[in-house]
Amino acid sequence: MNADRVADLPTPALVVDRAALDHNIEVMAAALPGDRLRPHVKAHKCTGLARRQAAAGHRGFTCATIRECEGMAAAGLGADLLLANEVLDAGRIGALVRAGARVTLAVDSAETIEAAVRGGVREVVVDVNVGLPRCGCRPADAGSLAELARARGLSVRGVMGYEGHVMALGDAAERARRCRLSMELLLAAAADVGGELISAGGTGTHDCNTWATEIQAGSYALMDAQYNRQGLPFRQAAHVLATVVSSAARWSVADAGLKAFGMDHGDPELPGARVRLCSDEHTTFAPPRRVGERVRLVPAHIDPTVAYHERIYLCDGDKVVDCWPVDLRGW
Missing domain, CATH: 3.20.20.10 (Alanine racemase)
Incomplete structure (x- = not known):
């Protein structure tokens, strides 16, 4: 892409x-x-x-x-x-x-x-x-x-x-x-x-x-929610970018779920919101946001999260500066 x-x-x-x-x-x-x-x-x-x-x-x-x-x-x-x-x-x-x-x-x-x-x-x-x-x-x-x-x-x-x-x-x-x-x-x-x-x-x-x-x-190098809680001198570099595809009175749903995150350390986090649940292709969170809005979710465990993805998009603000294949996946 x-x-x-x-x-x-x-x-x-x-x-x-x-x-x-x-x-x-x-x-x-x-x-x-x-x-x-x-x-x-x-x-x-x-x-x-x-x-x-x-x-x-x-x-x-x-x-x-x-x-x-x-x-x-x-x-x-x-x-x-x-x-x-x-x-x-x-x-x-x-x-x-x-x-x-x-x-x-x-x-x-x-x-x-x-x-x-x-x-x-x-x-x-x-x-x-x-x-x-x-x-x-x-x-x-x-x-x-x-x-x-x-x-x-x-x-x-x-x-x-x-x-x-x-x-x-x-x-x-x-x-x-x-x-x-x-x-x-x-x-x-x-x-x-x-x-x-x-x-x-x-x-x-x-x-x-x-x-x-x-x-x-x-x-x-990439960090995750678990390590962020330890006060280490590293910044959260990796996020799973998702799009809000549905919104109700009390919650919204983004198009990234269990198949986009390593879940063994818990649900992903969304700053300023509370993640309620993850299903196969969805993350439900509150309070709601508008349909079409992009959100950046923080993986709870970065290692298995990366293995779910085929590529890493290196970004500088809203600019994509490189695309790296996750070329060491598989066995």
């Missing part, structure tokens, strides 16, 4: 304010310069935006899927990729490595180590469970897994652990305290594993996680 003005965009549309995006990238680059930040592309799935992060000095990136690794490498951004997830078929990663990309794979078991070997992966990090009930080995098992990986011919770059269970805590002091507890577990594992990397963190702990050698923050 070619459009010069925001007013001409078909809705729903994912729009990003250029000034807010640039502010967020600059603020994070000042807080975590260069290799201190390994931006997580799962938050935006867009090589156009990743190039802006690389221009701010961040050479390494975190990926959540093999598809993200492939897209980043194809875009010339494969100098140092970390696939921060376990896979049991690493053949596509091995192909990227043979083609010249540097891709490090997370492992947390003998099975994932063997998958890395079979796939032709050369470098791994040991993924450690630091409190989030997801992937990761027990901290006490990290050293033996590193020994197994080295015995199988892999280079072990270090450890990673994600304190995702503390990211949404509203109290900054409590967030910092629980981050420290998680990092104590990761540092103990790192002492057993060795290597140069202690990879952890996210947008919510970017300012208090001083133990990790690199932080895997991603949402900071």
Whole structure:
């Protein structure tokens, strides 16, 4: 879709304010310069935006899927990729490595180590469970897994652990305290594993996680309603643009619903209004506005929201200055 003005965009549309995006990238680059930040592309799935992060000095990136690794490498951004997830078929990663990309794979078991070997992966990090009930080995098992990986011919770059269970805590002091507890577990594992990397963190702990050698923050670039409540120094850059298609005495309905937002963190927000409900293609809010009015809804969770959209419209006021495909979607 070619459009010069925001007013001409078909809705729903994912729009990003250029000034807010640039502010967020600059603020994070000042807080975590260069290799201190390994931006997580799962938050935006867009090589156009990743190039802006690389221009701010961040050479390494975190990926959540093999598809993200492939897209980043194809875009010339494969100098140092970390696939921060376990896979049991690493053949596509091995192909990227043979083609010249540097891709490090997370492992947390003998099975994932063997998958890395079979796939032709050369470098791994040991993924450690630091409190989030997801992937990761027990901290006490990290050293033996590193020994197994080295015995199988892999280079072990270090450890990673994600304190995702503390990211949404509203109290900054409590967030910092629980981050420290998680990092104590990761540092103990790192002492057993060795290597140069202690990879952890996210947008919510970017300012208090001083133990990790690199932080895997991603949402900071675009932001969302949940992180806005934490008083972080980043601006809301991404909105879902919608059009009011129906209006009653006490509410209005806009043409963006469940299929335009990640809903796991709750309903989107509309400044100056109260969102009453979301259905497949609609958001109902009050007080009412006139039919035809454009509204900008704030996603509650930016990462899955972006994955619902095919493109990002970069905007400067009412002017559309660029259109980036969300080219890292899918698997």
